[in-house]
Amino acid sequence: MTATIIDGKAFAARVREQVAEHVTRLKTDHDLKPGLAVVLVGEDPASQVYVRSKGKMTVEVGMNSVEHKLDADTSEADLLSLIDQLNNDPEIHGILVQLPLPKHLDEDLVINSVAPEKDVDGFHISNVGLLGTGQKSMVPCTPLGCLMMLRDHHGSLSGMDAVVIGRSNIVGKPMAQLLLGDSCTVTIAHSRTKDLADVVRRADIVVAAVGRPEMVPGDWIKPGATVIDVGINRIERDGKNKLVGDADFDSCAAVAGAITPVPGGVGPMTIACLLANTVTACCRANGLAEPEGLTA
Ligand code: NDP
Numbered sequence: 001m002t003a004t005i006i007d008g009k010a011f012a013a014r015v016r017e018q019v020a021e022h023v024t025r026l027k028t029d030h031d032l033k034p035g036l037a038v039v040l041v042g043e044d045p046a047s048q049v050y051v052r053s054k055g056k057m058t059v060e061v062g063m064n065s066v067e068h069k070l071d072a073d074t075s076e077a078d079l080l081s082l083i084d085q086l087n088n089d090p091e092i093h094g095i096l097v098q099l100p101l102p103k104h105l106d107e108d109l110v111i112n113s114v115a116p117e118k119d120v121d122g123f124h125i126s127n128v129g130l131l132g133t134g135q136k137s138m139v140p141c142t143p144l145g146c147l148m149m150l151r152d153h154h155g156s157l158s159g160m161d162a163v164v165i166g167r168s169n170i171v172g173k174p175m176a177q178l179l180l181g182d183s184c185t186v187t188i189a190h191s192r193t194k195d196l197a198d199v200v201r202r203a204d205i206v207v208a209a210v211g212r213p214e215m216v217p218g219d220w221i222k223p224g225a226t227v228i229d230v231g232i233n234r235i236e237r238d239g240k241n242k243l244v245g246d247a248d249f250d251s252c253a254a255v256a257g258a259i260t261p262v263p264g265g266v267g268p269m270t271i272a273c274l275l276a277n278t279v280t281a282c283c284r285a286n287g288l289a290e291p292e293g294l295t296a
Contacts, residue, residue: 002253002254003227003252003253003254003255003256003257003258003259004153004257004258004259005253005258005259005260005261006149006153006226006228006258006259006260006261006265007261007264007265008145008149008260008261008264008265008266008267008268008269009264009268011148011149011152011268011269011272012145012268012269012271012272013268013272015148015269015272015273015275015276015294016057016060016061016272016275018276018291018293018294019061019272019275019276019279019291019294020060020061020062022279022283022291022294023061023062023063023279024062026279026282026283026288027062030286030288032282032286033062033063033064033091034063034064034093034094034278034279034281034282035063035064035065035066035089035091035092035093035094035278035282036054036058036063036064036065036066036092036093036094036095036096036120036274036275036278037066037067037068037086037089037092037094037095037096038051038054038055038065038066038067038068038096038098039068039070039079039082039083039086039095039096039097039098040067040068040069040070040098041070041071041072041074041079041097041098041101041102041105042070042071042072042101042102043072044100047098047099047100050098051067051069051098053271054096054271054274055067057271057272057275058275058278061275063275063278063279064091064092066092068082068086070082072102073102073104074102074105076104076105076106076109076110079097079105079110080109080110080113083095083097083110083113083114084113086114086118087113087114087115087118092118093118093278093281093282093285094118094120094274094277094278094281094282095114095115095118095119095120096120096121096274097110097111097114097121111123111124111125112124112125116138117138117281117284117285118281119138120138120141120274120277120278120281121138121140121141121170121274121277122137122138122139122140122141122144122174122277123140123169123170124138127139128169128174131174131177131178131181131296132177134181138277138280138281139174139178139273139277139295139296140170140171140174141269141270141271141273141274141277142170142171142175142209142230142266142269142270142273143171143174143175143178144178144269144273144276144277144295144296145266145269145270145272145273146175146178146207146228146230146266146269147175147178147179147182147296148269148273148293149228149260149265149266149269150179150182150205150226150228151182153226153258154226156182157179157182157183157184157205158182158183158184159183159184159185160184160185160204160205161184161185161187161202161203161204161205162176162179162184162185162186162187162203162204162205162206162207163186163187163188163189163199163200163202163203163205163206163207164176164179164186164187164188164189164207164209165189165190165193165196165200165206165207165208165209165210165216165246166188166189166190166207166208166209166210166211166230167188167189167190168209171209171230172188172190172207172209173188175207175209175230176188178296179205179207181296184205187199187202187203196220197219197220200216200220200221201220201221201222202222203222203225204222204224204225204226205225205226205228206220206221206225206226206227206228206247207228207230208227208228208229208230208231208245208246208247209230209231209246210231210246211231211232211233211246212231212233212246213231213233213235213244213245213246214233214244214245214246214247214248214249215246215247215248216246216247216248216252217248217251217252218248218250218251218252218253218254218255218256219251219255221252221255221256222255223255223256223257224256224257225255225256225257226256226257226258226259227247227252227256227258227259227260228259228260228265228266229245229246229247229249229259229260229261229262229265229266230245230246230266231244231245231246231247231262232245232262232263232267233245233246243262243263244262245260245261245262245265247259247262249261249262276291276294276295277295279291279294280294280295
């Protein structure tokens, strides 16, 4: 079997188009313009790249983009005061604090200081609780993107066996909740899981969110299963820098029914879902119908 490649880049472009259409409608019908504020503390090079591309894409879909760049030694009080200001700004519908934060800042405290309805990352404890109890919430962008691709590929996920490898708060756990919400039978695997290969072999859907280059080989994959590879790992091969996922692409693609590549799979969907969440937050804040297909 040779797997269908799920093209996350093309899918993300379609999501951004849908967001842009909705933004246009909000402007013409309601004179509203969704606004996303991104807060970056310090000068982590990877974070700077992410923030730049988030800002660029926000503007491309017609929304307002506001960036706040703070010094690495910014005090917690100053950061919380900026977040409070953004929480109370009616032109701002989404707030994202770029992680990781410098060590002297309490990440949980900062995340939970963002107004839940503006928490487009879906990390606030209220959103985590709402998602866990099957209520309307802001859904973390990476798992939301994975869910959209799975729904697009399979239609209904009901009754499928899903294994999520990784139990982080930003990917593994919310991914498992979303799959459960779509009536999959869900197993969450992690570093202490026994016989991981056997656990993964049961799965119709495998979501790998570990951060270990190519750790899932093809002989762990049930023939015809769908592999969603969240991992982003930089390795050196043949003297070149290369980006690889958590799945060994070639051997998995030979067995799976469908697979997301790295790069060009889950990655592009994450920013597209951030934009989708911002437009959703704007609609909710103004009591308007949410864009269809852009939420969980
Ligand atoms: P974390 O480091 O927070 O979590 C990794 C998880 O993998 C942990 O639950 C850990 O288990 C588990 N794990 C580690 N080693 C093993 C092992 N040998 N077998 C089974 N499970 C194991 O990572 P994140 O969730 O933040 O990210 C995961 C990957 O996804 C990374 O490569 C990251 O770069 C990528 N990523 C990609 C995004 C995108 O947009 N495409 C967005 C976010 C992340 P335990 O809890 O027991 O330690």
